[in-house]
Amino acid sequence: MSTVITRTTARVVVPIIFLTAIALLLQGHNKPGGGFIAGVLTSTGFGLLYLVYSIDFVEETVLGGSISKEFQHLQNSIVADYRIIFGLGLLLSLVSGIVPILFGLPFLSQTVVFIKHVPIYHELELASAVIFDLGVYFVVVGALLSIISVVGAE
């Protein structure tokens, strides 16, 4: 899969994929998108990198991890990071659910605040649901990347 064409294409396409994913994540509350879609899209970007540049290249050169040869797929520092990512995501979603309880609201209540008169955007919406969605995003990214890298390393 690693040809000049795919390398060049991937170099151009992958940043766009990541940017789109973040856009989808942030606009998800009002327009098509959301944590799940953004998570899958991010994983797709990584998948493409793995496919084109090989897993070792991505993890050693791009992300700066070190790979020990024994139990490569597990000891791999990056894979451990992925696990942390989805643990973190799960925690984030849970905490965003528990915080409302402190305010006397039911578990997982969401609220929204509009901030007016912001430069450029004019009106900015801050929805607490975005935090929950961010948790979803991290779980999806972490789990999918763990799977892809483990399967890819095989």
Added chain:
Amino acid sequence: MVSVETVIYVIVFLPFFGAIGALLLFRYLGEQIAYFCASIALVCFLGVLRLGTILKNSGPMQTTVPWIPAFDIAMRFYIDGLALLIALLASGVGILIFVFSRGYMHGESKLQRYYIILLIFMGSMIGIAFAGDLIVLFVFWELTSLSSFGLIGHYTESRSARYAARKSMLITVGGGLFLLVGFLLLGTSMNSYNLVWLLNHSTAVQKTLKSKNIYTIVVLLIGIGAAAKSAQFPLHIWLPNAMEAPTPVSAFLHSATMVKAGVYLVGRFRPILLNDAQIWTFTFAILGIVTMTVMAALAVVATDIKELLAYSTASHLGLIIAAFGFGSAVGGETGSLHILNHAAFKATLFLVAGIVAHQTGTRNLNDLSGLYKDLPITAGIATIAAFGMAGVPPFNGFYSKELFFEATVEFATHNRPIMWLFPFFAVIGSIFTFLYSIRFAGMFYGKKPEELGNIYRPSKSMLLPAGLLTLAVLVLSFIPQVITNIIVQHVFHSISLTPSHHMSVHLPTKLSPAVIMSLITIGVGVLLYPQYQRIQSVINTILSIRYITVDWWYERFIFGINHVSGIVTPIIHNGLLRTYAFWIVGATTVISLVAYILTGIDIPQFTGITITIPLLLILLVAIGAVMAIMIAPSHIAGVMTLSILGFMIAIFYILVSAPDLALTQLVVETLTFIIFLLVLDRLPAYYGDIPPGRAFRDGILSISVGALVFTTVLLATKAQPADKIADYFIKFSVPKGGGGNIVNVILVDFRALDTLGEISVIAMAGISILTLIAMRTGSEQP
């Protein structure tokens, strides 16, 4: 002043928090953790005493925290005499057991696990006692089974301990499931799981259950649950094996508390379900008396001191169950008193057994004799407790046995002559009890065999708990009326239909049938004791016919199941993915289709179809792609063609204006494609020709799956409720969720709990795959 609610919650939940504390503190305290656990038990014990004084002044108390209001299930606690007695035993004996463990478990490994499970057990046992709701009761009930499993299997390296743990788990948890069904039947037919409500409406409960013809079933189901837990015949077989556990555990769980849970259950439901239709009496009186006699006989032939005590425990629990089975007041009195009496002398005897085994290194009754010189205090303790167990006046077991004889005679005189079998078997069982009790105490007397060698005195932390329990036996023996007034009277109130009755416990003053039965018991016992070995050989001869032993059937059953799964598993799980898929998909299809046919579905009339030209084009391309997959020359081509199908579906979503679905479909499709590309070079390029038989089989399967999905879609879209939930979402998405994307608002707000569950599943899937790949051994299977 602390409120009653707080005291109750502290007693129930402190042991669980204590377990977490033990987990954290173990590395600092080491073996001293025993005293930490004992202090937790002490706090619970003091709390129970506090509740006792409140009960005396103002009667039973209850608390409620809502849990599932739709089903009237709540975290209810109800405290009356019976609940307090069981909690008193759990916490009181608990203190002594923790202290005893300090000496007994000295120098052993896995102590942290041991103490944590023991604390969890204590909390669950108190939970059972205090539960005021059927579901809460069931949850704690199963928790005790689980902790018992962990404690029996404490010596994980021992094969027999693992066998024993599994056996007890199968039987007690299995029995618990029967209990659950009984509870659900009771709860749904009465529309309440509230124990207090049921207790106050016993007539209505019986009437409703009878009108629905489920009264007998409910009684039997609860009976099975109780029998499994309290080791009643023929579900007793796990208890002798459970003696694999460390002796403090046997003393705590398998004599004083956990096995009392079944008895407690029978006592708890006695006022609700006991009536004059005699189903209750027949179920429990017969179950109890059979257990009492058979187990006493088995205890006589036991050669292991702990095994002897195990059978004896089952036998005494049989006595209590039988007593609760009789509807009479004296029956209730017997049960209430004997719960306490039995816990006192049996826990003492188990500690004695622990001391003997710990100091001599053997538990074989035939090797033990003449221990009184080396263990004088233990010998005194054992003698007192054994006399209590034998029912020799004036020791404590005598009083409850007298009451039991009285109950059987009273029942027999008011019923058909055949009922005189009850007093008859009561005496037979008691004679056996007398024999094995004396035999147990006998190991301290006579001549000490040479092989035992030097025996050292037990440590104080082992002797002290046994001494305190002996004190309890003596108190129960010499001032029974005082204890009866303080505790047993209240227990009797909670299990009885006639609470006004006043109990009186004292030595007999005149010659009644019960006194004559006691005299026969002791007289025949003394006469037969010299023939002990002959009696043993008679019983052993009977037991040598293995078909009559329950254990033989249990083994047959378990190995039979193993054998069957050994045959079935290779057929379903032969390591080939396509076989797995065939069975899973096939089974789902068959079950669903059969369910559709049985419930009589009607497929909606075909009313013509309206389709736009773009949609038609998309669907045609999709069908074309499906056709192309089947003739694809390589894997890459196949996967790419499959992607065409996926992208067509995405376009379909766009056309029916579902942009979120379309987006998801697109990215998932892309990701799947990439994953496929990652693994494709690992697959063989060519699988060989598919045999026509398998092609035919797979074809049939595909067609039925297609038919199933088609039918399901037709059925699912047919139902159009008048009040669409979509309208609610559309209306409230912006005002309540603050988002214009309804799908997303549903995901993160309206149905956020579902999403939370789903992302947990995603995380679990990730972990599972990591684990599966990590666990795989180096060799690659083709």
